[in-house]
Amino acid sequence: MRFETSPAPQLAPPITVALTMRRVLYALIPATLVYTWYFGWGLLINMTLAAGIALACEAAMLRLRKKPQKPFLLDFSAVVTAVLFAFTLPPLTPWWITAIGISFAIVFAKHLYGGLGYNPFNPAMAGYVVLLISFPVEMTTWIAPNVPELDLPRLGLLETLAVVASGQLPAGLTWDAVTMATPLDDVKVQLAQMQTMAEIQSQAIYGDFGGKGWEWVSNWIGLGGLWLLYKGVIRWHIPLSMLASLFIVSLFIYLLDPGSHASPVFHLFTGATVLGAFFIATDPVSAATSVKGRLIYGAGIGILTFVIRNWSDYPDGVAFAVLLMNMAVPAIDYFTKPRVFGHSNRSA
Amino acid sequence: MTQDTRPPDTVPQKQWPIRGGLMLPPHKEISRNQSILNASLPATVTLPVQQHVGAPAQPVVQTGDKVLTGQLIASAQGNISGSVHASISGTISHVGAAPVPHASGLDGLCITIQSDGKDVRCAESTPVDDYPSLDPVALRSLIADAGIVGLGGAVFPTAVKIEAGRSAGIETLLINGAECEPYITCDAALMRERADEIISGAQILLHALEVERCIIALERDVPKSLEAIERAISASADGRLELVTVPTIYPAGGEKQLIQALTGREVPSGGLPHDVGFVCQNVATAAAVARRVHTGEPLISRIVTCTGSGVAEPRNLEVRLGTPIAELVAQCGGYTTDVARLIIGGPMMGFAVPSDELPVTKVVNCVLAATRAEIGVEKTTMPCIRCGDCARVCPANLLPQQLYWHIRAGDFENTRKFDLFDCIECGCCDYVCPSHIPLVEHYRYAKGQIRSLDEMARNAEVAKQRSEHKSARTLKDDEAYDSQLEEKKQAVRDAASGGGGKDIIEAAIRRAKHNK
Numbered sequence: 001m002r003f004e005t006s007p008a009p010q011l012a013p014p015i016t017v018a019l020t021m022r023r024v025l026y027a028l029i030p031a032t033l034v035y036t037w038y039f040g041w042g043l044l045i046n047m048t049l050a051a052g053i054a055l056a057c058e059a060a061m062l063r064l065r066k067k068p069q070k071p072f073l074l075d076f077s078a079v080v081t082a083v084l085f086a087f088t089l090p091p092l093t094p095w096w097i098t099a100i101g102i103s104f105a106i107v108f109a110k111h112l113y114g115g116l117g118y119n120p121f122n123p124a125m126a127g128y129v130v131l132l133i134s135f136p137v138e139m140t141t142w143i144a145p146n147v148p149e150l151d152l153p154r155l156g157l158l159e160t161l162a163v164v165a166s167g168q169l170p171a172g173l174t175w176d177a178v179t180m181a182t183p184l185d186d187v188k189v190q191l192a193q194m195q196t197m198a199e200i201q202s203q204a205i206y207g208d209f210g211g212k213g214w215e216w217v218s219n220w221i222g223l224g225g226l227w228l229l230y231k232g233v234i235r236w237h238i239p240l241s242m243l244a245s246l247f248i249v250s251l252f253i254y255l256l257d258p259g260s261h262a263s264p265v266f267h268l269f270t271g272a273t274v275l276g277a278f279f280i281a282t283d284p285v286s287a288a289t290s291v292k293g294r295l296i297y298g299a300g301i302g303i304l305t306f307v308i309r310n311w312s313d314y315p316d317g318v319a320f321a322v323l324l325m326n327m328a329v330p331a332i333d334y335f336t337k338p339r340v341f342g343h344s345n346r347s348a
Numbered sequence: 349m350t351q352d353t354r355p356p357d358t359v360p361q362k363q364w365p366i367r368g369g370l371m372l373p374p375h376k377e378i379s380r381n382q383s384i385l386n387a388s389l390p391a392t393v394t395l396p397v398q399q400h401v402g403a404p405a406q407p408v409v410q411t412g413d414k415v416l417t418g419q420l421i422a423s424a425q426g427n428i429s430g431s432v433h434a435s436i437s438g439t440i441s442h443v444g445a446a447p448v449p450h451a452s453g454l455d456g457l458c459i460t461i462q463s464d465g466k467d468v469r470c471a472e473s474t475p476v477d478d479y480p481s482l483d484p485v486a487l488r489s490l491i492a493d494a495g496i497v498g499l500g501g502a503v504f505p506t507a508v509k510i511e512a513g514r515s516a517g518i519e520t521l522l523i524n525g526a527e528c529e530p531y532i533t534c535d536a537a538l539m540r541e542r543a544d545e546i547i548s549g550a551q552i553l554l555h556a557l558e559v560e561r562c563i564i565a566l567e568r569d570v571p572k573s574l575e576a577i578e579r580a581i582s583a584s585a586d587g588r589l590e591l592v593t594v595p596t597i598y599p600a601g602g603e604k605q606l607i608q609a610l611t612g613r614e615v616p617s618g619g620l621p622h623d624v625g626f627v628c629q630n631v632a633t634a635a636a637v638a639r640r641v642h643t644g645e646p647l648i649s650r651i652v653t654c655t656g657s658g659v660a661e662p663r664n665l666e667v668r669l670g671t672p673i674a675e676l677v678a679q680c681g682g683y684t685t686d687v688a689r690l691i692i693g694g695p696m697m698g699f700a701v702p703s704d705e706l707p708v709t710k711v712v713n714c715v716l717a718a719t720r721a722e723i724g725v726e727k728t729t730m731p732c733i734r735c736g737d738c739a740r741v742c743p744a745n746l747l748p749q750q751l752y753w754h755i756r757a758g759d760f761e762n763t764r765k766f767d768l769f770d771c772i773e774c775g776c777c778d779y780v781c782p783s784h785i786p787l788v789e790h791y792r793y794a795k796g797q798i799r800s801l802d803e804m805a806r807n808a809e810v811a812k813q814r815s816e817h818k819s820a821r822t823l824k825d826d827e828a829y830d831s832q833l834e835e836k837k838q839a840v841r842d843a844a845s846g847g848g849g850k851d852i853i854e855a856a857i858r859r860a861k862h863n864k
C-alpha cells in the first residue's frame with residue numbers, strides 16, 4: 001500500500017492563531033458588559049464600527065498585497081485590534097474619528113509593515129495615539145459613570161447612535177451635563193491647583209481604590225487577563241513586571257510626598273493600567289520574546305507610564321509607554337539571548 | 349496519568365527539572381494492554397546492510413547461498429559499524445539496491461532471504477555460561493559481533509559506545525526506560541514482560557564497562573513496568589542497580605534530558621553523555637545483550653509497536669528484522685479505512701514512509717498508522733506572531749523563532765550563531781506553534797545547507813591549496829630552466845671570450861651540414 005508523506009512532527013497541533021485571538025476576545029466580554037453598564041452603549045457601538053472598518057481595511061490591504069483573504073480575515077487579529085482600540089475611545093466619539101484611527105492602525109501600523117506578525121508597533125496603540133494627538137478634545141471627552149452618587153442624564157441606544165453619527169448631543173443636553181474629567185485627569189488638574197490627594201479623593205467620582213465605575217471595569221479586565229494567563233494565551237512576565245514596576249516607582253514617589261502624589265494602588269486601578277498590562281503590552285508581535293527580555297520590556301512600560309502620567313501634559317501614559325518600548329524591542333531581544341543547553345555562559 | 353507509583357523501597361533521589369518540554373497526549377493505552385505477540389515467520393526478509401550509525405556492513409554472502417538463522421551475512425566495516433545476521437533460515441535470493449526505511453527515501457544495499465520455513469538456528473555463536481569470568485574486552489567484541497546497536501531509535505553501535513565510555517572513564521551506566529514519545533509502548537511492554545532479561549543485560553553491560561553503578565530510569569506513568577523492574581532488581585540482589593522514576597514529560601527520555609533530570613548537569617554542546625560521566629543504553633539494547641550472552645542469539649529480532657487509529661488492533665509484536673511492515677499490520681487486524689500516514693517511530697521525531705513494503709530494521713521501534721484527524725493534515729501556515737511558545741518549550745533553550753527568521757532570510761551564518769546545531773529536532777516548538785510553521789523541517793534544511801556549504805568551503809580550500817602548490821612547482825621548474833639556460837649561455841660566452849670560440853662555431857656548422 002502506498003502513503004503520502006509529510007515532515008515530522010506529525011501530531012495534530014493543539015492551537016491556532018485564530019483560537020488565540022478568539023480567546024483574547026472572550027476574555028474581554030465581562031469587562032465589555034460592565035463598561036456598558038457604567039458608561040452606556042458607546043463602547044458596543046464603537047467596537048462594532050471599528051471591527052467592521054478594520055475587516056474592510058484588512059481585506060483591501062490583503063487584496064493590494066496579493067495575499068490570500070480567507071486565512072487572514074478569519075484569524076481574528078483585525079477584530080482584536082479593533083476591540084482593544086474601541087476600549088481606548090471615549091464612548092461618544094464621532095464615527096469619523098473612530099474610522100480614521102482604526103484605518104491608520106490596520107493600514108499603516110499593520111499592513112505597511114508587512115501585516116500579521118511583522119508590525120513593530122502595537123496597531124491599536126498607534127491608532128489611538130494618532131487620534132489623541134489629532135483630536136485632543138474629542139479624545140478626552142469622557143462621559144460620567146452611571147453611579148447613584150452622580151445623578152446625570154443617561155443616553156439610550158438610539159440617542160448614543162445619533163451622537164456618534166452626528167457628533168452633536170441631543171437637544172437640551174450640554175457636554176458639561178454628561179461628561180466629566182477622568183480620575184487621572186482630575187488628579188492632575190487638582191494637584192496642580194494645590195489640592196491634597198486626600199481632598200481630591202473625597203469627591204464623588206472616586207471609589208475605593210480608583211475612579212467610580214472605572215475601577216470595576218479595570219477589575220473585570222484584570223479577571224479576563226487572569227483567564228488568559230490560565231489558558232496560556234499570555235505569560236505572566238510582562239503583566240507582572242509592568243504592574244510591579246509601576247507600583248514600586250509610584251510607591252517610592254508617594255512615600256516621599258504622599259500629599260501631592262497619587263497612591264500606588266490608585267495608579268494600578270485607574271486609567272489603562274490593567275488593560276495595558278494584560279491586553280496591550282502582551283501583544284506578542286510587538287513585544288520582546290525571551291523571558292528576561294519580557295521582564296525588561298514590561299518594567300520599561302511600567303516606569304514610562306508613571307513618568308508620563310506624572311511629568312507630562314497627558315493624563316495617561318500607557319499607550320506612549322507601549323509604543324516607546326516597542327521601539328526598544330529589537331535591542332532588548334538582541335541583548336537577552338538565553339544561554340543554550342550545554343553552553344557555558346557567554347556574552348550576547 | 350502521572351500519579352506517583354514509585355515502589356516504596358526505591359532509593360529516593362533528588363531530581364532536577366528538565367528545560368522546556370511538553371505534556372503530550374500519550375495515546376499509549378491503545379497498544380499497551382496486550383501482551384507481546386510473536387509475529388509469524390515471514391516468507392521473505394529484506395535486510396539492509398546499513399541499519400546503524402556508521403559505515404555500511406560488507407555482504408559476506410552471495411545470491412544462491414543457503415543461510416541459517418543467526419548466521420553472519422554482512423560484516424561490520426571500520427571503527428563504527430554494525431554486523432547484520434540472517435533473521436530466518438533459507439536462500440539468499442538477491443543482494444542489491446532496494447527501498448529502505450529512511451527519512452531520505454533513497455534505496456540502500458539489501459540482502460534478501462527466501463525462507464525455507466524451518467528457521468534452523470546457526471550454531472556459530474554459542475551461549476556464554478559464565479560471563480563474569482570473561483575478559484571485558486572479549487565481552488565487548490562479543491557484543492559487537494552480535495550486531496547489537498542502540499534500539500531506542502539512535503542505532504549507534506553499542507560496543508563502540510561502551511569503548512568510548514571506558515576511555516572517557518565514566519562511572520555510571522544509565523539504562524533508559526523513559527519512553528517519552530506518544531504512542532510507543534515497545535519498551536514498556538518489554539519491561540513488563542522481560543524485566544529479568546533487562547536486569548541481566550544491565551549487569552553484563554556493567555561488566556563490559558567495568559563500572560559499579562547502574563541507574564535504571566523509567567517514567568512514572570508505567571506502573572506495571574515499574575513493578576516488574578523493581579521485582580527483577582530485588583530478585584537479582586545486586587546493590588549496583590538503582591531504579592529511579594522521572595516525570596512524564598516529552599522529551600525526558602532523550603539522553604541529554606534524562607541526564608539533566610537525574611543530575612542537573614548538561615552534556616556540553618557538541619559533546620556526549622560520557623563527557624559528564626554516563627553511558628546510556630536503552631532497555632531493549634540491554635535485553636539484546638543478555639539474549640546474546642545467555643542464548644547465543646545475535647540481534648535478529650526486535651519488539652515493534654504497531655499502533656495508531658489507522659490499524660484495527662494496535663499491539664506490540666516481536667518481529668524478525670527484515671519483515672515487511674505490511675505483515676505486521678496484517679497481524680494487527682489490518683488498516684482501518686481512514687488510514688492516511690505510515691510513520692516509522694513516534695509522531696514527534698519519526699518519519700513518514702511512502703510504502704508498507706519496507707522492511708523492519710533495527711531502528712523501527714514503532715509503526716504508526718495514523719488517520720488524518722490524528723496528524724492534523726489540514727494545517728494552514730500563518731506568519732510567526734512571535735508568541736515565544738517555541739522558546740518556552742525548547743529543551744535546548746534555543747530561540748526557535750529567531751532561527752526561523754534567519755533561515756528564511758537565507759542567513760545561515762546567523763543560524764550558526766543562534767546555535768542551530770544544538771537543536772535535537774524533538775519537535776516541541778513545531779507542535780506548539782499557533783501559526784503551524786514547519787519549524788523542524790526548516791532546521792533540517794538549514795543544517796543540510798550549512799553542512800554542504802561547509803563541505804564546499806573545505807573543497808574550495810583544498811582546490812586552492814592544490815592550485816597554489818602547482819603554481820609554486822611551475823615557478824620552481826621555470827626558475828630551474830632559466831638558470832640552466834643562463835649557465836649554457838654563460839658557457840658559450842666564456843668560450844667565445846676565451847679564444848676557443850672557433851672550434852665551437854665549426855662544430856656547429858658541421859652539425860648543421862650533417863643534418864641536411
